[in-house]
Amino acid sequence: xxxxxxxxxxxxxxxxxxxxxxxxxxxxxxxxxxxxxxxxxxxxxxxxxxxxxxxxxxxxxxxxxxxxxxxxxxxxxxxxxxxxxxxxxxxxxxxxxxxxxxxxxxxxxxxxxxxxxxxxxxxxxxxxxxxxxxxxxxxxxxxxxxxxxxxxxxxxxxxxxxxxxxxxxxxxxxxxxxxxxxxxxxxxxxxxxxxxxxxxxxxxxxxxxxxxxxxxxxxxxxxxxxxxxxxxxxxxxxxxxxxxxxxxxxxxxxxxxxxxxxxxxxxxxxxxxxxxxxxxxxxxxxxxxxxxxxxxxxxxxxxxxxxxxxxxxxxxxxxxxxxxxxxxxxxxxxx
Amino acid sequence: xxxxxxxxxxxxxxxxxxxxxxxxxxxxxxxxxxxxxxxxxxxxxxxxxxxxxxxxxxxxxxxxxxxxxxxxxxxxxxxxxxxxxxxxxxxxxxxxxxxxxxxxxxxxxxxxxxxxxxxxxxxxxxxxxxxxxxxxxxxxxxxxxxxxxxxxxxxxxxxxxxxxxxxxxxxxxxxxxxxxxxxxxxxxxxxxxxxxxxxxxxxxxxxxxxxxxxxxxxxxxxxxxxxxxxxxxxxxxxxxxxxxxxxxxxxxxxxxxxxxxxxxxxxxxxxxxxxxxxxxxxxxxxxxxxxxxxxxxxxxxxxxxxxxxxxxxxxxxxxxxxxxxxxxxxxxxxx
Numbered sequence: 001x002x003x004x005x006x007x008x009x010x011x012x013x014x015x016x017x018x019x020x021x022x023x024x025x026x027x028x029x030x031x032x033x034x035x036x037x038x039x040x041x042x043x044x045x046x047x048x049x050x051x052x053x054x055x056x057x058x059x060x061x062x063x064x065x066x067x068x069x070x071x072x073x074x075x076x077x078x079x080x081x082x083x084x085x086x087x088x089x090x091x092x093x094x095x096x097x098x099x100x101x102x103x104x105x106x107x108x109x110x111x112x113x114x115x116x117x118x119x120x121x122x123x124x125x126x127x128x129x130x131x132x133x134x135x136x137x138x139x140x141x142x143x144x145x146x147x148x149x150x151x152x153x154x155x156x157x158x159x160x161x162x163x164x165x166x167x168x169x170x171x172x173x174x175x176x177x178x179x180x181x182x183x184x185x186x187x188x189x190x191x192x193x194x195x196x197x198x199x200x201x202x203x204x205x206x207x208x209x210x211x212x213x214x215x216x217x218x219x220x221x222x223x224x225x226x227x228x229x230x231x232x233x234x235x236x237x238x239x240x241x242x243x244x245x246x247x248x249x250x251x252x253x254x255x256x257x258x259x260x261x262x263x264x265x266x267x268x269x270x271x272x273x274x275x276x277x278x279x280x281x282x283x284x285x286x287x288x289x290x291x292x293x294x295x296x297x298x299x300x301x302x303x304x305x306x307x308x309x310x311x312x313x314x315x316x317x318x319x320x321x322x323x324x325x326x327x328x329x330x331x332x333x334x335x
Numbered sequence: 336x337x338x339x340x341x342x343x344x345x346x347x348x349x350x351x352x353x354x355x356x357x358x359x360x361x362x363x364x365x366x367x368x369x370x371x372x373x374x375x376x377x378x379x380x381x382x383x384x385x386x387x388x389x390x391x392x393x394x395x396x397x398x399x400x401x402x403x404x405x406x407x408x409x410x411x412x413x414x415x416x417x418x419x420x421x422x423x424x425x426x427x428x429x430x431x432x433x434x435x436x437x438x439x440x441x442x443x444x445x446x447x448x449x450x451x452x453x454x455x456x457x458x459x460x461x462x463x464x465x466x467x468x469x470x471x472x473x474x475x476x477x478x479x480x481x482x483x484x485x486x487x488x489x490x491x492x493x494x495x496x497x498x499x500x501x502x503x504x505x506x507x508x509x510x511x512x513x514x515x516x517x518x519x520x521x522x523x524x525x526x527x528x529x530x531x532x533x534x535x536x537x538x539x540x541x542x543x544x545x546x547x548x549x550x551x552x553x554x555x556x557x558x559x560x561x562x563x564x565x566x567x568x569x570x571x572x573x574x575x576x577x578x579x580x581x582x583x584x585x586x587x588x589x590x591x592x593x594x595x596x597x598x599x600x601x602x603x604x605x606x607x608x609x610x611x612x613x614x615x616x617x618x619x620x621x622x623x624x625x626x627x628x629x630x631x632x633x634x635x636x637x638x639x640x641x642x643x644x645x646x647x648x649x650x651x652x653x654x655x656x657x658x659x660x661x662x663x664x665x666x667x668x669x670x
Contacts, residue, residue: 044652054649066401139653146649163498272647279643279653284630286657287664288623295619308614312607314389314481317379318474318614322621329622330665 011039011046019052021148023121026089030123033140044140047147056275057089057145057153058262061171063196066158068179069203072245073254074156078120080255086151087119091141093127093134093157093164121150127157127164133289134163135170139282169196170278172271173261175254177201178217180209194224197238198265199257205242205250214240236264291329303328346374346381354387356483358456361424365458368475379475382482391610392424392480392488393597396506398531401493403514404538408580408589409491413455415590421486422454426476428462428469428492428499456485462492462499468624469498470505474617504531505613507606508596510589512536513552515544529559532573533600534592540577540585549575571599626664638663 014032017025032043047053060077064070074090081088125141127134138155145153155171157164168174176197200221202214217240239257243250265271295304307325310316349367352360367378382388395412399405409425416423460476462469473490480488490506492499503509511532535556537549552575574592578585600606630639642660645651 041654044654048649048652048655053652056649136653143649143652275647276640276643279646280639282653283639283642283646283656283660284627286653287630287660288626290657290661291623291626292619295622304615304618305611307618308611311618312610312614314383314391314478317383317388317478318471318617318621319376319379320383321618322625325618325622326625 011042015043015046015050015147018047018144018148019050021087021118021150023118026121026144026148027123029144030125030141033137033144034125036137040140044143047143050147052147052149053143055146055149057142057150059142059153059155059171059173060258061168061174062154062156062177063158063165063168063174064177064203065179068177069245070156070158070177073177073201073203073243073251074154076245076248076251077154077255078122079248080251081152082117082120084255087149088152088154089121089145089148089150090123090154090156091138091145092122092124093138093155093167119150121145121148133285135167136282136285136289138167139278139285165196170274170281172265172274173198173258175199175201175258177203178213179204180207180213194220194238198236198261199254200238200240201250201254202240202242203245206244206247210242214242236261236268236270294329295325300325300328346377350378350381350385350482353382353479353483354385356422356453356485358453361456361479361483362458364479365460365476368472368479369460371472375475379478382478385482387482387484388478390481390484392477392485394477394488394490394506394508395593396503396509397489397491397512398493398500398503398509399512399538400514403512404580405491405493405512408512408536408538408578408586409489411580411583411586412489412590413457414583415586416487417452417455419590422484423487423489424456424480424483424485425458425489425491426473426480427457427459428473428490428502454485456480456483468620470502471617471620471624473502474613474620500531505609505616507600507609508533508593510534510536510593512538513548514539515542515548529555529573533571533596534589535573535575536585536589537575537577538580541579541582545577549577571596571603571605629664630660635660635663 014025014028018029029043029047033040062070062074062077071092074092078088078090123141125137142153142155155168157168174196176199178200180202200217202210202217204210205214221238221240239260241250241253241257243254245251262271265274294300303325307316307321311318311321349360349363353364364378364382368375397405397409397412406427409427413423413425458476460472477488477490490503492503509531511534513535515537535552537545537552539545540549556573556575574595576585576588576592578589580586597606600609629635638660642651642656646653646656
């Protein structure tokens, strides 16, 4: 809990910079979050002392398979938001980095077209290597964006990883990008993406099959939307928008669909509900991180090792082992 | 804890079928694991009462970006293992299913070429929707494969998601697939895949750039391998193998590299160490699942809701909220 004065004052400087939306300090703060540990905890504690910490960006989650045009759509949305005089911070969760430089290259290109604009901040973050979990790290980055006073925070993730999809789905508005021939309505319904998308975009709409993909999606949405028939507006019916992000075609429609959802969510209590749910998830994942760190220290670590030997050799099943450990945590974790 | 007699006896029948390696019952058991909850816990408990639960398959994790040829390599490895008279069970963790039918289609094709062979079992599992976490579900599927007496369990994951990579990395031997032009050594080093791979395969080696990708990887491995210079065989230096899985070229080399690692790991205590680590992770993730379910029930759920409101509005930072909750869990979680 005690840190050297130098560290504290440096942290305060970074936080001062964040609330003044100095790009360099926003970037520094995110690096601290990425590195995790005590410094990240102190940063978040210091941030929470500032009145700015109580404001919230409009958050947009953008997800979809590799190749559907997420980076291009992100760039197009940034341009549209800037035209509307809105500041925007982008967090590109970059799971492809273990195996390719694609996303990083994309970032560099996007960075260039907005460099010098203090109202645009773009940062990519690796999806792996976060001890407290990716969701917790992304949540903390959002707090930094909040405090920096951006109007919009856009989180771009590849919709193929469990954690990555969950992060995009935790936004105020979740946009699911598809491309013709890459997905079909039945697959979408089966895998539950109908539930996570507030706005569906069939991108690369100049390709064959775009209109049938859009039609199929609309049919699936209509089927799953029980209240649509009664005209009950307490339920949101996700629109399906077509676009060609690379030429800008339809990007205005995407932006309008996002805003329409944001207005609806705000008016119907959905925004409050989602942010509460997100906070529950953030607290829960931070708590499980705390539990994990306790398990790594005495006296619990010894018990874990002993139980692991029993589980590894098949003498005890994992549920029973976890239950025994739970009893230790609750009864004697501190003793 | 009490279940209807009918349920119990049905569960026993499934477990009988698993240990007899009846394909239908292995499939049923995995469905039970996928559905989670009490039935999955009972299944694992019942399995652990059988002597067969104490044996372990050789597990191979296979990971890499979309498009490097994982499915084709899996099919080729199955064929190579079958030629060596070894039985093999495959779990394809299928994160692409939300957006495309690619992996499922691949499964169907692979299924056909081995259908009727009771010594080959192939199953795909969605990467999302597991309440206790993907890693916990995958671990339980492995226990089913163990009890069914397969010689080899192969887990194929797309190396783009945080959870997916972790699962592949938890195998006895982890194979990382790359393709020329898709990744380079520097990216690999940066993203930490040098640490997870026991065997690297540059697949699609008939494409341009294959030899330079392999050379670059070898150079990076040599740099990171401090003991290689002293010839100390306590450390494993991951080989880089080239292959064209679609024609079968180099697949024998891949299989041999995997076996060489498995022998080394067994002889140097690495196998025991990894399986212990995997058991620690399984217990830990099961325990965090247990914690999550406690947080959803009274009296903790009320406390979570209250804290979430404080966090959502920025009055309390998430770490402080988690710490307060932890005190409640330890002190009053049962009261």
